[in-house]
Amino acid sequence: MSDHRNKRGGQDREHINTSEGYELNYWTRQLGCTEQQLRAAITVVGPQVERVRVYLGDKRQDSNGTLACA
Secondary structure, eight states, rough: OOOOOOOOOOOTTTTTOOOOOHHHHHHHHHHHHHHHHHHHHHHOSSBBBBHHHHHTTTOOOOSSSSSSSO
């Protein structure tokens, strides 16, 4: 299934697609980082969300895989 431009979140919640603006917006908000920080992390560890989380030091994830309120 292709990405839907009207969707707010990422199509594939395990990978970050930097070609889609709405995904960049979603993941920068979720991870609490800038677009530049997100792109740098992806360059180092790849587009897998869990690897990017670890690289950015995001420890706010709860057991359901969603972010807990800060």
